[in-house]
Amino acid sequence: MTPVRLRAALSAALLALTLGACSSSPSGSPASTGSSGPTPSGARITIKDFRFQPAELTVHPGQSITVVNEDSTAHTVTADDKSFDTKAVGGGGTASFTAPGKAGTYPYICTIHQYMHAALTVS
Numbered sequence: 001m002t003p004v005r006l007r008a009a010l011s012a013a014l015l016a017l018t019l020g021a022c023s024s025s026p027s028g029s030p031a032s033t034g035s036s037g038p039t040p041s042g043a044r045i046t047i048k049d050f051r052f053q054p055a056e057l058t059v060h061p062g063q064s065i066t067v068v069n070e071d072s073t074a075h076t077v078t079a080d081d082k083s084f085d086t087k088a089v090g091g092g093g094t095a096s097f098t099a100p101g102k103a104g105t106y107p108y109i110c111t112i113h114q115y116m117h118a119a120l121t122v123s
């Protein structure tokens with residue numbers, strides 16, 4: 001091997017090393033940080049014993065929310081500002097509504113039992 005060829009071979013080897021190091025560097029999966037944000041899907045409000053559960057629910061704008069009435073009497077999920085209203089959901093019944101498109105906290109009540117209240121947060 002002539003010195004020139006040797007140098008060429010060496011630099012080729014170096015190049016390969018460098019490329020190898022590069023391509024195998026930080027291409028790992030972007031560590032999915034178990035975001036403790038709002039549940040993206042399957043949002044649900046359960047009504048039981050004249051109470052909304054959870055009392056505070058956070059959803060995305062426009063998200064669909066299922067309301068499950070586990071009581072034997074009818075209830076409603078009605079925003080104070082009327083931005084959503086399931087109307088009466090019969091005992092054992094299910095309804096759904098769409099969260100407002102605007103971020104904010106929306107207190108709501110059951111219009112039949114107005115001491116029942118809770119809040120929906122859109123963010």
Ligand SMILES: [Cu+2]
Nearest residue numbers: 075110112113
């Ligand atoms: Cu009620």
